[in-house]
Amino acid sequence: AQSVAQPEDQVNVAEGNPLTVKCTYSVSGNPYLFWYVQYPNRGLQFLLKYITGDNLVKGSYGFEAEFNKSQTSFHLKKPSALVSDSALYFCAVRDMGGRRALTFGSGTRLQVQP
């Protein structure tokens, strides 16, 4: 069975600094990985996904993620954080079995201080 782990419950960063939100995965075949962001009392917004190809994936709102097969990681990055980036971030992996459903990590709360 596939799984994702987000080792940090919360990440704090100052506005203007680079940010990284960590995600590691475990799958039996090719990984299909996604990042979503959730603002308070809102649904999940899709940020980016890795399917195949370049290890650096660019997404919405200036976010990017680096796929590293040897380290089984898919860390979310942004060169310069904004206060408005403060939210809950979920990494997810697509089930390649019959369900084809998303399995989410536990989530990381990003707090960007002015």
Next chain:
Amino acid sequence: DTEVTQTPKHLVMGMTNKKSLKCEQHMGHRAMYWYKQKAKKPPELMFVYSYEKLSINESVPSRFSPECPNSSLLNLHLHALQPEDSALYLCASSHTPGVSGSAEDTQYFGPGTRLTVL
């Protein structure tokens, strides 16, 4: 347009009430999903519809009854709920059904319905 809409935004109901949650998308997606999200937890899959047919039920209690009247609409009928069912209920859709479709498909989520059971 990648919009999924859900109504109502908030719902408060008693344990003997019957209510329904509604979800709508006009992206031509043929897979639709219901997720349940408790506070500070990730979403958990409840149901998957593929081509308007129920394809996955994640052992959800029968007090939750999904319905897909057409390719754009997804309902979740609620009856005799328990206080522990209070949560954010999220609807999502994707282009092709999960079982036979592409794993590359992105699921797009609605804003959710915040359900409180008294």
